[in-house]
Amino acid sequence: MSLSTIWVHAEAQEGKVLTVTLELVSKARELAGNVEAFYAGDDADAIAGTLGAHGVTKLYTTGGLDGKLPGPALAAALAAQIEGGNAPDMIMFGTTYDGRDVAGRLSVKLDRPVLTNCTDIGVDGDTVTVTEPIFGGTTIVDTAFRCDPPHIGLFRPKSFEPSESGGGAAEVVPIEVPDLGATGAAKLVNRHIEERQGPKLDEADIVVAGGRGLGESGKFEMIEELAKLLKAAPGASRAIVDAGWVPYAYQVGQTGKVVKPTVYIAAGISGATQHLVGMKGSKNIIAINKDEEAPIFGVADLGIVGDVHKVLPALLEELRKRVG
């Protein structure tokens, strides 16, 4: 451990710090003597406590962005800090929509590479190395930064365990957003929140996911009901998200959510590598597929070779009796 300062991109929803932020902060604490965070939003004070409890000493904030998108604004604000001499050794982002935007813009401003899809990070002397799964998670590569710090990395959610350090609230430090010129011209005019009941997909203890094997959009109701009976979150393969059966927020996999529940039930999902990379960290996996050769069986603890249109209705019937 030889880094002195790491910065972490802090994100929050309705005043609650995202889990991925806490995961990164907790990992950063192992690698550097000082962990600081940066945030675009008008409620930095509300999140300074949680961040401090996880080890953040300072929280830089641009304040609310008045409809500007975080990508250009936060990148410009950070670049100005760094040019002014306030520079960390490493800047960590979660793989989120805004995280990717800020990291991409910042990499150009600092003329530094950004390494993405990282699931681990190690420090050896001056060398910072990150780990990324490639080819849909079948091969793991370690990549070292070969340039001067600060290094920039985007990390997949669920790569690290969040843990508290018992620190007091982080000190909130306002930072300026320089004039963005044309890059700041995009304006947020409205937010749409899709209502979802039950636990969040990436936090649920049980996930019940459906795929193209359900046959038609209406059959996803079986997945929804099963999820409800098990107090689980419903999830989906990309095939049925692309087909418009369910919203994107349901997608599990490389380009969707990474989930690691106690139980993952995959019904009518083939188990493409891009799907597996999002769920094979689950503690227990149950798969239902009519094709004995489906790759999903290669990772299942309990594999059922059968028709979802027979197994799921029978399972629902049985659970209704028990849970009612």
Place this chain on the structure above:
Amino acid sequence: MRAMHVVVCVKQIPDPATPGELDPTTKTLKREGKLILDESDAYGVEMALQLVDAAGGGEVTLVSMAPNSEVSGLRTALAMGAAKAILVSDDSLAGADALTTAKVLAAAIKRAEPDLVMAATESTDGYTGTVPEQIAELLGLPSVTFASHVEVRDGTLSVRRQTEAGYDEVECPLPALVSVTAGVVEPRYPSFKGIMAAKSKPVEELTVADLGLDAGQLDPRQEIVEVAPAEERKAGEIIHDEGDAHLKVVEYLEKLKVL
């Protein structure tokens, strides 16, 4: 109504159906043999064609960086209806990282002076997912990433941008960059006529020197130091449903104490 000139960044990749491979010496992605149009880019091409149509004039120009003067993927997009292509092919770009790729694409895009630049949110083979935003910053453009719906009204973009909780409505003046998700539109299949026409559409081929970029600016500053197969998860019990498999599931859930 004013004409819309749209540049779509497209990647030509090895067929995703064949597993990827790293070159054992350079540890970079092998991109030999025939390359095809990355399916993720078909959405941007289609979206661009529809926006040009809606504007009542203009055209779609493709910009791609690929080894060995590869054009087969470009021909697919030209067959869909793009007017022309700019291809940057240069041996010095083998193993280029995301920032280098963005610098090269940005320099090529500048030549086309588009009203709008489109890209996929990430490529299918490398999926670093930062190139569009890097291009926007290099060109000094505003951007809207992860677009699931795109319209242009009176020279202003109106975009739905995916978020964790749903989507944001974002408005943005042109010129700008937009990255689109799969499903933003349904890509058309090239018609026979389109395929024939594509054969004679212009593809301008450029080197790094033609773009006025200095090779020193493009050196990779990261190095793959280790490659290993991912840990395999072991398969467990497999049963064939004889009408009672659901009871097995219930039993299993009870054993885990989640029921």
